[in-house]
Amino acid sequence: MQRRSLLLGAAAASAALATPALRAQTPPAPAAGGKLTPLRFSLDFRVTGQTAPFFLALQRGWFRDEGLDVAIDVGSGSVASITRVASGAYDMSLGDVSALIEFNAANPGAPYLSAVYQYYNRAPFVIVGRRDRGVTDDFRSLQGKRIAAAAVESTRRAWPMVARKLRLPNEPFSWVTTDFSQRDNVIVRGDVDGATYFHDSAVSLFQRLDPKTLAVLPYTSAGVDLYGNAVLASNRLIVENPRAVAGFLRALNRAIVETLANPAPAIAAAKAREPLLDEKTELARWAITAQYVAAADTRGHGLGDTRQGLVERQVDEVVDVFGLKARPSAAALFNRSFLPARGEREVRA
Numbered sequence: 001m002q003r004r005s006l007l008l009g010a011a012a013a014s015a016a017l018a019t020p021a022l023r024a025q026t027p028p029a030p031a032a033g034g035k036l037t038p039l040r041f042s043l044d045f046r047v048t049g050q051t052a053p054f055f056l057a058l059q060r061g062w063f064r065d066e067g068l069d070v071a072i073d074v075g076s077g078s079v080a081s082i083t084r085v086a087s088g089a090y091d092m093s094l095g096d097v098s099a100l101i102e103f104n105a106a107n108p109g110a111p112y113l114s115a116v117y118q119y120y121n122r123a124p125f126v127i128v129g130r131r132d133r134g135v136t137d138d139f140r141s142l143q144g145k146r147i148a149a150a151a152v153e154s155t156r157r158a159w160p161m162v163a164r165k166l167r168l169p170n171e172p173f174s175w176v177t178t179d180f181s182q183r184d185n186v187i188v189r190g191d192v193d194g195a196t197y198f199h200d201s202a203v204s205l206f207q208r209l210d211p212k213t214l215a216v217l218p219y220t221s222a223g224v225d226l227y228g229n230a231v232l233a234s235n236r237l238i239v240e241n242p243r244a245v246a247g248f249l250r251a252l253n254r255a256i257v258e259t260l261a262n263p264a265p266a267i268a269a270a271k272a273r274e275p276l277l278d279e280k281t282e283l284a285r286w287a288i289t290a291q292y293v294a295a296a297d298t299r300g301h302g303l304g305d306t307r308q309g310l311v312e313r314q315v316d317e318v319v320d321v322f323g324l325k326a327r328p329s330a331a332a333l334f335n336r337s338f339l340p341a342r343g344e345r346e347v348r349a
Contacts, residue, residue, distance in 0.1 A: 003102050036069035036138065037244050039237075042085070042093035044078040044229055045180075047274040049282030050289045051094065052266035053255035059269040061253055066247030077180075078154055078229050085225050086112035091237045092248065094119060096154040097227040097333070101318045104328035111328075113232050114335040117304040119175055120228030120294035124288070125155040125219040128202050129194030134216045139166055148178040148186050148195035154228075155219075157198035160321045162222045185210060200288040203281060217286055228292065228315055229305060230334075239333060246338045251306070253340045256303055259286070260294055261348045294347045302345030 043051055054072060057063055063070040071167060073090070081095035081297050082103050097115060104111055127147060129135025135142060149156040156175070157276065163170050176192050183195040184205045197205075199218060206214070219226070231252065233245050259266040263286045264279075271277045297307060308330070315330040 014182075017175065021077045026134035033040035034062060034067055037241065038069045038071070039063075039092065039244055039248060040090045041070055041072045041248075042081050042090045043072060043075040044081050044094045044096075045075050047074060047270055048201075048277065049263075049267050050198070052263065052270040052286055053252060053259045053283065055269040055273050056266035057251045057255035058261060059272065060255070063248065064094065066244075066251050068225075068244060068247055068251070070248070077152065078289060079152060081207055082113065082232065085232050086235050088234065092116075092231060092233045092245075094229050095124075097230050097231045098123075098158060098318050099154060100230075100232065101315050101328055102322055104333070105319065105324040108328070109327055111235060111332050113234050114238065115230035116233045116335050116338050117231040117252065117334060118227055118306050118334075119230055119304075120292045121218055121298055121303075122292050122307075123154070123158070123224075123226040123228030124199040124292045125158055125195050125224075125226070125228075126197050126199045126202065127155075128187070128197055128205060129215045129217070129219045130190075130209075131213050131215055133190075133193040135217075136192050137215050137217065139217055139255075140168065141215075142170040142194065143168075145173040145193035145290075146176050146191075147173045148176045148183050148192040149175050150180050150196075150267060151172075153180070153196065155198065157322075158219060158224065158226065158228075159196075161224045161226070162219050162318055165223045165319060199292070200285045203285040203288065206273060208282065225310060227311070233335075233338075238338075242338070244319075246340075249338050250340050250344070252305060253345055255344075256293065257344070257348065260290055263287075263290075273344065298345075298347060302337050302339075302342050303347065304345055305336065 042327045058070060079099040081093035082100055084090040085093045100115060108347065129142065133145065133272035135145065160170050179187055185190045187195055187205060188208050232239065238245055263283055267279050267286060270282060272280055294303065311333060312330045314328065319327045
């Protein structure tokens with residue numbers, strides 16, 4: 001089967017699972033005589049406080065101010081977000097950089113999509129374990145334990161990088177394959193000793209078990225410095241409508257800066273799209289998300305940007321640890337030309 005057929009099949013399956021597009025309810029009118037450009041965006045997962053800035057930009061009409069009619073679908077994982085864009089089913093998405101490296105290695109030639117804004121300046125990968133099961137703040141305490149993870153997810157995929165850094169066996173514990181939605185339950189019941197999470201996704205677990213009874217082991221504490229989910233754009237859109245890419249990023253960046261300064265309006269905007277959200281919970285979630293979005297590096301180069309040396313190292317590590325047959329170009333991974341001006345990407349004190 002040809003590469004294009006494979007991609008179209010994957011994207012069709014993803015699109016079938018997506019909920020109807022979420023659009024601004026009361027957008028301001030576009031500029032006189034201006035025609036809005038439709039743009040379809042895929043989140044990495046459900047609507048939560050993790051991605052609240054996207055909904056603030058929708059609610060405030062900032063995408064429309066850029067001439068864009070943005071529709072946002074929920075996702076089915078930060079890996080699936082890549083195939084959604086690569087196939088042409090979506091224009092842009094939020095997807096994992098390591099998974100993009102792997103995708104580009106498997107699909108050589110001109111890339112189908114590029115990262116254009118680094119949302120998570122560091123990947124929020126963690127393992128959360130029960131202290132009463134012997135899990136401590138030391139990764140070595142996981143040896144012999146049972147750890148839940150979804151079959152295909154970026155935190156599980158990146159574990160060998162932690163093992164390599166700490167000179168541990170690749171699998172010092174037993175993986176227990178579990179659906180995303182069941183991770184909290186299997187930990188609470190005691191079916192497993194711990195589970196992989198995006199750090200900010202573990203807020204739901206922290207509400208059911210006293211955080212003091214849990215050990216949170218961030219991959220960054222093992223020296224694994226990875227860029228996490230980034231805003232991805234199809235190269236077709238980049239070539240055919242670069243103004244749309246730049247406009248999307250200006251609106252989103254404005255919303256991120258506003259959310260970092262005062263998250264309550266963004267959380268309210270997310271709740272307007274997903275009424276079942278609890279605003280207190282999502283504010284707690286964003287407080288964790290913000291640590292990764294506005295990580296230390298952003299004070300040097302601003303939000304959304306990357307350090308090329310770290311990108312190169314991540315490509316090398318992914319190729320080596322995942323056993324990829326080709327090394328994709330690190331230079332082609334990111335397209336920084338659409339980033340808003342440096343002064344607009346400052347985190348307010």
